[in-house]
Amino acid sequence: MFKFELLKTAKDSKARLGKITTNHGEIETPIFMPVGTRATVKTMTPDELKEIGSQIILSNTYHLFLRPGTEIIEKAGGLHKFMNWDKPILTDSGGFQVFSLSDNRKITEEGVHFRSHIDGSKMFISPEKSIDIQNILGSDIIMAFDECAPYPASHEYIDDSMRRTLRWAKRCKEHHKNIDNQTLFGIIQGGMYKDLREISAREMVDMDFKGYSIGGLSVGEPLDLMNDILDFTTDFMPENKPRYLMGVGSPDYLFEAVERGIDMADCVLPTRIARNGTVLTHKGRIAIKNAVYKEDFSRLDEDCDCYTCKNFSKAYIRHLFNVDEILGMRLATIHNLYFLLQTMKNIRDSIKGDYFLEYKNDFYKKFGYK
Numbered sequence: 465m466f467k468f469e470l471l472k473t474a475k476d477s478k479a480r481l482g483k484i485t486t487n488h489g490e491i492e493t494p495i496f497m498p499v500g501t502r503a504t505v506k507t508m509t510p511d512e513l514k515e516i517g518s519q520i521i522l523s524n525t526y527h528l529f530l531r532p533g534t535e536i537i538e539k540a541g542g543l544h545k546f547m548n549w550d551k552p553i554l555t556d557s558g559g560f561q562v563f564s565l566s567d568n569r570k571i572t573e574e575g576v577h578f579r580s581h582i583d584g585s586k587m588f589i590s591p592e593k594s595i596d597i598q599n600i601l602g603s604d605i606i607m608a609f610d611e612c613a614p615y616p617a618s619h620e621y622i623d624d625s626m627r628r629t630l631r632w633a634k635r636c637k638e639h640h641k642n643i644d645n646q647t648l649f650g651i652i653q654g655g656m657y658k659d660l661r662e663i664s665a666r667e668m669v670d671m672d673f674k675g676y677s678i679g680g681l682s683v684g685e686p687l688d689l690m691n692d693i694l695d696f697t698t699d700f701m702p703e704n705k706p707r708y709l710m711g712v713g714s715p716d717y718l719f720e721a722v723e724r725g726i727d728m729a730d731c732v733l734p735t736r737i738a739r740n741g742t743v744l745t746h747k748g749r750i751a752i753k754n755a756v757y758k759e760d761f762s763r764l765d766e767d768c769d770c771y772t773c774k775n776f777s778k779a780y781i782r783h784l785f786n787v788d789e790i791l792g793m794r795l796a797t798i799h800n801l802y803f804l805l806q807t808m809k810n811i812r813d814s815i816k817g818d819y820f821l822e823y824k825n826d827f828y829k830k831f832g833y834k
C-alpha cells in the first residue's frame with residue numbers, strides 16, 4: 465500500500481509537513497534518506513541506522529544489477545531480507561549511475577548500452593529492464609528510468625533528452641501496472657530551462673504517478689540556479705503527492721529544498737565525508753584529523769547527543785583516523801547521519817510550530833552559511 469498525507473503547509477514558505485505510509489512502515493516528511501548503494505549504508509548496521517532515527521534507506525539498481533546480480537537477491541527473498549532491513553527502501557532506476565560510472569555508453573530509444581565499470585562487459589538497461597530489476601529487489605518506492613542530462617547542456621540537447629525520458633516514463637508505467645506492492649515515481653527533467661521543466665512536469669503529472677522526483681538538479685550548477693529551477697518546478701507538482709529532490713549536496717541544500725516545497729531528499733555527502741574525517745557540527749564542518757584536536761577531549765559537537773558524542777572525544781576520534789582504524793569512520797558516520805536526521809526532525813518541528821524560516825536562519829548563522 466502507499467499513502468501520502470499532507471499535514472500542513474507553512475504560511476511564509478512552501479515548506480510542508482507530511483506522512484508517507486508504505487507496507488514497511490511510515491515516513492515523516494520532510495525526510496533525509498541515507499544512501500546505501502550496495503545494499504549497505506557504509507559502515508552502519510541496520511540496528512545502528514534505526515538507533516539514529518533512519519526511517520528509510522536508498523539503494524541502487526545499477527550497482528546491485530552488476531553485483532551480486534538480481535538472481536542472488538531474488539533467491540534471498542528480496543533486498544529487505546538480503547540486507548536485513550525491515551523498514552522502507554527506495555531504489556533509483558539505474559540511468560543516473562550508468563552515466564556517472566560507466567564510459568562508452570550509448571543512448572538509444574530502446575535504452576542505454578554501456579560497459580560495466582567493474583569488468584568492462586557489455587550491458588544494456590531499458591525502462592522495462594529497470595522496472596524488472598527493481599521489482600526483484602522488492603523496494604517500496606521505485607524510480608522511472610530517466611536520463612539525468614549533463615550540466616551545462618544546450619536547450620536542444622535537454623529538449624531531446626527530456627522528451628525521451630517522458631517516453632521512457634510511459635513505458636515504465638505501462639510495464640509496472642500490475643505490481644501493487646511497489647510505488648513508481650516519475651522523474652521530472654528539463655535541465656535549467658523553465659520552458660522544458662514545465663513541459664516535463666505537466667506531461668509527468670498527466671501520467672498520474674503516485675509521487676514525483678525532480679532530477680537533473682544538483683549536478684554542478686550554482687545553488688541559486690538550482691533554487692530558481694526548483695521553485696519554478698514545484699509549482700507544477702500536485703499538492704497531494706510526495707516530491708523527491710534527487711541527490712542534493714550539503715545541509716544548506718536540504719533547507720533550500722524544503723523551503724521550496726520538497727518532501728524527500730537524499731545525499732551521499734554525510735557518509736562520504738565522514739569516511740575521510742570531515743564532521744558536520746552546529747559550528748560548521750571540522751576536519752577531525754587536524755592537529756588542533758590532538759588534546760581536545762570535548763565531544764565532536766556540544767549540541768549533539770548521538771552515541772559518538774556521548775562516548776568519545778575529538779582527540780580519540782582524531783587518533784583513530786590518524787592510525788587508520790575503521791572505528792573512526794564508523795563513529796564519524798554515526799555522528800554525521802544523526803546530525804542530518806536530527807536537523808530534519810528539527811525542520812519538521814519548526815514547520816509544525818510555524819518557525820521554519822527562523823530555524824533556517826539560526827542554523828545558517830551558526831553553521832556559517834551566507
Ligand SMILES: NCc1cc(CSc2ccccc2)c2nc(N)[nH]c(=O)c2c1
Pocket residue numbers: 499500501522523524554555556557558559560607610611612613651678679680681682683710711712730
Ligand atoms: N545529483 C543529482 C541526481 C542524483 C540521482 C541519484 S539519487 C539516488 C542515488 C542513490 C540511490 C537512490 C537515489 C539521480 N537519479 C536519477 N534517476 N535521475 C537524476 O536526475 C538524478 C540526479
Ligand SMILES: [Zn+2]
Pocket residue numbers: 764765768769770771772773774799802
Ligand atoms: Zn554526535
